[in-house]
Amino acid sequence: MNEKQSELTSVLLDGELPPEAERKLIKAITGPEREELDRFGRYCLMGDVIRGESSVLAVSVAAKVHESLLDEPVALAETLVSTSVSF
Numbered sequence: 567m568n569e570k571q572s573e574l575t576s577v578l579l580d581g582e583l584p585p586e587a588e589r590k591l592i593k594a595i596t597g598p599e600r601e602e603l604d605r606f607g608r609y610c611l612m613g614d615v616i617r618g619e620s621s622v623l624a625v626s627v628a629a630k631v632h633e634s635l636l637d638e639p640v641a642l643a644e645t646l647v648s649t650s651v652s653f
Contacts, residue, residue, distance in 0.1 A: 575609055 574591050577583045583591065595606045614620035 572609070575606065579610065579613060 571591070571594065574583065574587065575595075578588055578591055595602050611620065
């Protein structure tokens with residue numbers, strides 16, 4: 567999906583694309599290349615998550631981050647000793 571098509575997809579999802587342009591874009595998205603349809607699905611999901619309409623992705627990402635952090639070594643910082651000088 568090129569930049570122009572991404573912009574048109576946004577306008578389509580907002581319901582603001584003229585009917586002829588809408589048909590043309592849908593034909594391009596549902597063409598023989600599965601990649602375009604997959605990309606469109608991800609685009610829709612991102613919009614849903616941004617609008618707070620889907621928490622599926624957020625929960626999935628949080629779980630993967632949590633799982634990854636379990637394997638990370640713990641870095642301990644040195645304890646700073648405060649020395650104050652009085653005059």
